[in-house]
Amino acid sequence: MKVIISHDIDHLHWTDHWHDLFIPKYVVKHILFLLSGKIGFGLFSKRLGLLFRNRQHRLPELIVFNRENGVESNFFLGTNNGLGLSYSLKKAHQTIQYLKGFADEFPVGVHGISYTNQEGINQEKRRFDASGFKAEGLRMHYLRNNEDTLNYLARAGYTHDSTTYELKDPYLVEGSMLEFPVSIMDVYAVDDTDATFEKGKQKTLEVIAEAEASNLEYFTVIFHDNYFDPAYPAHYEWYKWLIRYFKKRGFNFTTFDRACKELALEKP
Template sequence: MKAIISHDIDHITVSEHLFKDTLIPKYLVRMHLELFSGRISSREYTLRWTDLFKNKWQNIDELITFNNVNGIPSSFFIAVNKGIGLSYSKLSALTWIEQMKLRNCEISLQGICFEDLNLVHNEFNLFKSLTKKEQFGVRVRQFTNSEATYNLLAQTGYKYDSSEKAFKNPYRIGKMWEFPFQIMDGWIIEGYKKWQTFNLLQAKENTVKLIDKAFESKLDYIGIDFHDRYFSHSFKTWLDWYMWLVEYLKTNKIDCVNFEGAILELESKKS
């Protein structure tokens, strides 16, 4: 089994949310809940205020550097439209797309549109024009296990999708590869809530159970989603968990590939 680690870019600056959504008030409530419940330290609490004043809610460059040092291919899903809780501009997206290109990252779309054929096509073409890429993948921000959605994405021309949460091996929908994923940082640490529920030890235990289940399910690839924003001492449990996870994969001889590499492997087996 190999691992495919990917990263969703949900936020870039704090100011992009001002007067546009309720994310900042929710963030303030969350950090106080986590502090008073003992889930985060006073240092983390202070650093989260620092992030607000620095106007920095992304850690893309730092994450790429860590991945490079550890031999992890960096795969990012970045949006070109606004969605629920996602408010950065096309210009901000393009700035980071160019930075990621310079650092040889795999760049795919974090899709906002997934129901209307015309909107899905327009978003596909916009991403194509901004990145100058002919082939790329997608992950729908609003997770869905709708067969109709996957068929729509395949018709649009995406090379691969990784929106499905399931213990399945990659499979084809028309010409598009579907890569189900099994682990996401939020599920591991928040337990489907909006704030930290588990400590680091519990997060590790939750993760090992899922990796063991992937082996039991005879998966060729295990999909892992980690958000760049959490690669920070402001979110120490997340940071420590990701660094531990990378070491755990290396210790257990689970090599990491990106989606393009996995597709080459899959297609070479078929030929």
């Protein structure tokens, strides 16, 4: 079984959220967590302390960790706004340039907002391509999709997508695009109120065991880069444990782009 590690970039800077309700919702949520006893004062202080650092993403830290562990991973960046994804297209292009500076180690695709119509999907791809790099892959923000979404993506010219959530091997859509179902995602494994990742560890081991029992060829993981911070101890430690677990088990890491080439070679 090969492992594909992927990262959805939902946030870049706290100041990107001045025009939406993300920050007040974030503060209120954590006050309620504290008052209900779901988190302690120490964790509450760390979470609110993040607001004063402005840089919400943890791309440099995550990349250092991934490179130290031999993990080449896919990143997905938004070129449209919605559902808390609020950074500008200019910042998206700058981040694409930054990630492309690592050559093919960290392929970048679109983190989609529009999923119900062809033109909206086409427009987001054009905005990405305007960075000077072509978008080959996509993942929808919040994994949103309907019965037509994958067909729209294939017609937009994407070679791969990873939006559906199920233990299933990649499959072709309209004969041209490979769909890589998500096997596990950080926020489904651990919770914002978890002080440790023990519950998430058990959930994850169960999913991996099920995948192996099903002889799954590719196992896809989502980890949001902003959680690579001690202020999110469960998410942070879960990801580090997961990478080391995969290495200990001898699983090979790959990317969506490389997997597409591998699967093309397997065609009769």
